[in-house]
Amino acid sequence: MRKVVILGLGHTKFCFNSPKTGVEMLAEASVEAILDSNLNPRDIQSAYIGNVLGTFCEGQATVSQFACDDIGCLNIPAIRYEGACASGSIAVREAFMWVASGFYDVVLVGGVEKATAMGTSLATRTFCMGTDSKYEFGTGLTFPGFFALLTRLYATQYNLPLSRLKEQMALVSVQSHKYGMKNPHGQIKQEISVDEVLKSMPVCTPLNLHDCCPFSDGAAAAVLCSEEAARKISSKKPVYISGIGLATSGKMSSQYKYLPRLRARELAAQQSYQMTGFKPEDVDVCELHDCFSIASFIAAEGLGFFEPGKAGEAWEKGDADIGGKIPINISGGLKAKGHPIGATGVSQLYHITKQLRGEMEENGVQVDGARVGMIDTLGGDGCICNLILTTDGI
């Protein structure tokens, strides 16, 4: 396999009620990524696009082909990938394979979602489509509900009083909002306190509104290419995709005894650790799937950064902050940066690549000397993808 380089990056603002169409957002992020790569649209050989709800929000399937046509990437294979909220990173993994295999040299990856125009009720309904439609949806289970169930399982499993756990979980949202303020693309620009999280309205007990990420509109994109092509095209310090992992699970009842741990994540992480030879302690910075505050704990533990049941203490000690053991979601995470589901994995890639390029100084959020970064994205009941990015091309 060939080494794969992330050449250029693009990112729209994540927001409520974008005035742009999904195709437009994707096109704008894509052109930004292509220009950032010193390329023209006609240099792109193929496109891999994460998108989930275009059909429901705008009556638009296959956003990939319309956006590529709009930006002048004419007639290329431009396919939409769907793995619920992990669609973006799944598209990146797919693109990686095509370049690593030698089939293509220069490809576009992207993701887009326009969800807020649906309103909360329809958006909630469509997100529920990531659960089992026959054996779960009948109960009215939603995704905050899914993670709410995991919250109580977590409290029981690790013998934590729920009140203590909720205070620890609130710290996740507090930290994410702090960094969301510093992200020019971020959706929510407001600091919050532990007290505000704990007193926000209940959504799915024991989760409150501020334990939950928002519905979002936005797009992100990147150009991937072979190492050889990168040398010819750009003098920029390369960032490589060195490890990839992807695993899936079925419905909650089918994951039963393993919960609240998510086996798909642990297997996916093993894949990318194995591919790179890295261990969790080698990772300098991480963007993980904090769709709900408890999800950050389960993810950070599943990726091996903290012992099961100990992530809350880690957040209390600042271990997940800049200067801590493993800075997590310095972009503001899904909670504050926003979570346009098809775009999220690509947005995570954007932020980790910027960290590894050392370009986050201007936002005041650079993790000094970051050379190894990880992204982790979760879709539906159990489609979990991760990537390890490096400056050294392991």
Place this chain on the structure above:
Amino acid sequence: MDYKLPFKEYNKALRKNKLLGLKCNDCGSITCPPKMACQECQGLDLEIVELTGQGKLLSFSTHYIAPLGRDNEIPYTVALVELDEGPWLLGNLIDINPRKMDMGLIGQKVTTAGRVFPGDTYSDGPIARPVFSLVE
């Protein structure tokens, strides 16, 4: 190869308060809700068995937001139960005021019955769902 217990049949039984599962002829464990393969050993030699519906509450969440068209159900409580026969089952906890629910409920014994969600624009018909009541 056909499903031994397809959704339609499981659904029909649950509407009559009968909880069906699958017993694995390779390892003896029970799978419920049904799958094509045993959830323990992935064996394909399964037979239909009727379950007691007895179990203990593992987790629950009262929903104050609902998907489109289901606002009339709010607040409703989704719960995970470990059945005496082993499998975990997702359903709704009923007959108890959500405001009175706390972690003290975890581990309590429950029984299972069936109720029907009539379906919505995106469902292809009614869906029976397990409902759990605390055993006094």
